[in-house]
Amino acid sequence: xxxxxxxxxxxxxxxxxxIGETGTLMIPVEVMSxxxxxxxxxxxxxxxxxGSFKPESxxxxxxxxxxxxxxxxxxxxxED
Numbered sequence: 001x002x003x004x005x006x007x008x009x010x011x012x013x014x015x016x017x018x019i020g021e022t023g024t025l026m027i028p029v030e031v032m033s034x035x036x037x038x039x040x041x042x043x044x045x046x047x048x049x050x051g052s053f054k055p056e057s058x059x060x061x062x063x064x065x066x067x068x069x070x071x072x073x074x075x076x077x078x079e080d
Contacts, residue, residue: 012047026048
């Protein structure tokens with residue numbers, strides 16, 4: 001999954017969003033150039049939301065974070 005970020009004007013999106021919500025945007029683009037590793041694109045037209053945005057589910061969080069191994073002993077361990 002890519003970690004690239006970008007900024008969208010609140011007036012263009014016309015939605016009230018909260019940090020951590022997830023959703024899909026449709027961005028109309030034109031391909032401007034191509035090189036060996038990437039495409040350069042130019043946005044044209046208005047960005048539109050595809051459906052609604054919603055809080056991220058636990059399943060989505062786990063997929064984004066990946067496997068986490070606990071290196072600390074639990075507080076209620078039976079160590080004496």
